[in-house]
Amino acid sequence: MDNSSENGMETDQEVAEAKKNEGNELYKRQAYDQAIECYSEAIGTCPMCASYYNNRAAAYMMLDKYQQALEDVQEALRLNNKLVKGYLREAKCHIALGSADAAVRSLERLADIEPSNKQAESEMRTAKLVQLHDLAAEKAFIDGDFRKVVYDMDRAIDRAPASSRFKIRRAEALAKLKRFSEAQETINGLLLRDPMNADALYVRGLCLYYQDSIEKAQQHFQQVLRLAPDHKIAITAFKKCKLLKGKKDQGNEAFKKGQFQAAYDLYTEALSIDPHNVNTNAKLYCNRATVGAKLKRLEESIQDCTSAIELDENYLKAYMRRAKCFYDTEQFEEAVRDYDKIYNMDKTRDNKRLLQDAKLELKKSKRKDYYKVLSITKAASEDEIKKAYRKHALLHHPDRHANKSVDERKQEEIKFKEVNEAYSILSDTKKRYRYDSGQDLEEMEGFSGFDPNQIFQTFFGGPGFSFGSNGGGHGFPGGSNFSSGGGGGGGFPGGFHFQFS
Numbered sequence: 001m002d003n004s005s006e007n008g009m010e011t012d013q014e015v016a017e018a019k020k021n022e023g024n025e026l027y028k029r030q031a032y033d034q035a036i037e038c039y040s041e042a043i044g045t046c047p048m049c050a051s052y053y054n055n056r057a058a059a060y061m062m063l064d065k066y067q068q069a070l071e072d073v074q075e076a077l078r079l080n081n082k083l084v085k086g087y088l089r090e091a092k093c094h095i096a097l098g099s100a101d102a103a104v105r106s107l108e109r110l111a112d113i114e115p116s117n118k119q120a121e122s123e124m125r126t127a128k129l130v131q132l133h134d135l136a137a138e139k140a141f142i143d144g145d146f147r148k149v150v151y152d153m154d155r156a157i158d159r160a161p162a163s164s165r166f167k168i169r170r171a172e173a174l175a176k177l178k179r180f181s182e183a184q185e186t187i188n189g190l191l192l193r194d195p196m197n198a199d200a201l202y203v204r205g206l207c208l209y210y211q212d213s214i215e216k217a218q219q220h221f222q223q224v225l226r227l228a229p230d231h232k233i234a235i236t237a238f239k240k241c242k243l244l245k246g247k248k249d250q251g252n253e254a255f256k257k258g259q260f261q262a263a264y265d266l267y268t269e270a271l272s273i274d275p276h277n278v279n280t281n282a283k284l285y286c287n288r289a290t291v292g293a294k295l296k297r298l299e300e301s302i303q304d305c306t307s308a309i310e311l312d313e314n315y316l317k318a319y320m321r322r323a324k325c326f327y328d329t330e331q332f333e334e335a336v337r338d339y340d341k342i343y344n345m346d347k348t349r350d351n352k353r354l355l356q357d358a359k360l361e362l363k364k365s366k367r368k369d370y371y372k373v374l375s376i377t378k379a380a381s382e383d384e385i386k387k388a389y390r391k392h393a394l395l396h397h398p399d400r401h402a403n404k405s406v407d408e409r410k411q412e413e414i415k416f417k418e419v420n421e422a423y424s425i426l427s428d429t430k431k432r433y434r435y436d437s438g439q440d441l442e443e444m445e446g447f448s449g450f451d452p453n454q455i456f457q458t459f460f461g462g463p464g465f466s467f468g469s470n471g472g473g474h475g476f477p478g479g480s481n482f483s484s485g486g487g488g489g490g491g492f493p494g495g496f497h498f499q500f501s
Contacts, residue, residue, distance in 0.1 A: 012045050016041075016042040016049065016052065019038045019039070020038070020039065020042045020052055020055060022038045023036075023037075023038030023055060023056075024055065027055070027062075030062070032060075032062045035055075036059045036060065039055050048079060049079070050076040050077070051076070051083075053072040053076035053079070054076040054083060054085060057073040057076065057086075057089050057093075058089065061092065061093065061096075064161065064162060066093045066096040066097050066162040067093075067162070069089065069093050070097065073086050073089045073090045073093060082113060084110060084113060084114055084117065087107065087113070087120075088110065088117075088119055090103075091103040091123050092123065094127075095126055095127055095159060095160055096161060096162045096163070097160065097163055098130070098160040098162070098163025098164075098165050100131040100134060100160075103130075104124065104127050104128070104131070107123055107124045107127065126159055129155075130159050130160055133152040133153070133156035134152075134166075137149045137152035137169060137173075141169065141172075144176075146173040146174075146176045149169065150170055150173050150177070153169055153170035157170065164190055164194070164197065164199075164200070165199075167189075167190060168186075168187070168197075168200055168203055170186065171183040171186040171203045172206065175203060175206045175207045178278070180207045180211055183207050187200050187203050187204045188204075198224045198227040198228040198231055201223055202220070202224045202231065202234050202237070204220055205218075205220025205221045205237065206237065209241055209277065210276075212283060214241055214244060214245045214280065215245065217237075217241050218242060218245065221241060222238065240273060240274055243273055244277070244280065247266050247267075247269050248266075248267075248270050248284065251263045251267045251270060251287065255287070255291060260291050260294045261295065264288060264291045264292065264295065267284050267291065271285070271288070278311040278312065279311070279312065281308075281311055282308045282309075282312040282315055282318070285305070285308035285311070286308045286315065286318045289301040289305045289318070289321050289325075298329050299329070301321065301322075302322055302325045302329075305318045305321050316346060319338050322338055323335050323339050323354070323358070326338060327358060327361065330361075332361045332362035333362060335358040335361070336358045336359055339354050339355040342354070342355070361438075363438055368418065368421070368422075370421065370422035370425055370426055370435070371426070373392070373419060374392055374422050374423070374426070375388060375392070385423070385427055389419065389423040390459070392419040393423075393459070393460075396415040397416055398413050398416060420455045420456060423455060423459075
């Protein structure tokens with residue numbers, strides 16, 4: 001027999017009870033860490049007492065340490081399977097940790113002991129609600145409705161604040177919605193507490209992957225597979241990541257070597273790997289647009305830039321490439337629109353100059369293009385201008401079309417006048433410079449009221465002719481006549497005869 005009480009010494013049970021009571025007082029004062037220390041001493045003294053574990057579980061719960069609380073309360077129930085508060089706390093811990101199914105089982109066991117327990121009924125409703133949101137989020141994820149996933153996970157986390165599974169699923173849905181900063185904030189918090197959480201590492205890798213940090217993403221997926229070799233979605237993501245990086249790098253290398261068609265084909269292959277990776281695909285479209293421009297496929301380049309901008313509306317490089325292509329294809333209104341957007345995004349001196357140049361070309365494009373009238377380039381020499389004028393003046397001279405209908409003759413007279421306008425500007429060095437610089441034609445000295453007959457006569461020599469006559473031939477320089485059809489040719493200046501059938 002133990003005579004410790006008779007000798008004035010406390011028994012182990014009394015010491016443990018004293019520590020429990022001290023812990024209870026600390027609990028009431030919300031000093032939960034100190035209460036846990038007292039309960040732990042009581043357990044150390046009497047490890048077979050269920051109430052000590054149950055009380056410590058309550059203190060852990062107040063500190064949101066639900067996993068430790070669950071372990072304690074399950075030990076309490078192992079020691080006393082009739083502990084009503086034990087089943088309630090077990091259910092609460094399961095709910096907080098996101099294990100609603102386990103919570104339901106705990107509450108069903110409690111119902112066998114105390115069927116009318118009101119608190120158990122309330123916890124059962126909570127557990128069923130968490131189950132409902134869990135299932136709804138799972139279905140929404142499969143359907144690709146990631147906003148619905150976030151909604152249901154938010155509702156579930158309100159009742160299951162310690163559920164890593166719910167937080168990871170929510171973060172993955174946020175990553176799919178391109179809300180990367182929110183997703184990473186959640187994942188970083190989880191990894192701070194559990195650095196080896198493979199699912200959390202996977203989602204962080206996914207965020208990096210969708211942000212075009214392909215190499216870092218690949219490293220994360222490798223780490224996941226070291227921790228969980230059978231992690232199926234990480235295996236798929238790693239393979240996709242490796243393939244995408246490989247094709248992109250090969251395309252870049254081919255471009256550097258001047259192998260533009262090979263680069264174009266490799267970027268095209270890379271674009272087919274993952275249509276959901278919008279940031280990487282935006283860069284791939286822009287890269288392919290650059291190659292397309294090198295291959296002189298400017299319209300395709302414009303389309304690729306547009307695709308890149310649709311994926312990333314603030315992609316300055318894609319706007320720059322598209323604006324240049326619009327400019328080079330003389331789509332000046334579109335070029336002005338893009339350069340204006342570029343300047344608003346990045347107000348540099350160079351971007352302002354590009355915008356002004358595009359506006360000038362747009363203004364010039366709305367005038368008659370005298371280079372096109374004479375079918376010459378803007379770099380044409382003085383001799384090329386003269387040859388072009390000779391050809392087009394003779395081609396559209398009204399006498400050549402004397403036997404055509406009134407409307408046809410009128411059209412040829414208009415063309416003849418335009419040919420002479422073009423020559424009067426482009427053959428004059430000063431006027432040509434001012435024309436090329438975008439000056440309005442009306443501002444050019446001596447331009448208004450010019451006489452096309454006089455220009456023609458000066459160029460070819462001999463008397464001119466008059467516009468607006470009906471029928472009959474017009475007199476050519478030197479008094480020669482011009483006739484069409486199968487007859488003889490009309491006499492041109494200097495004895496030149498022009499004949500056609």
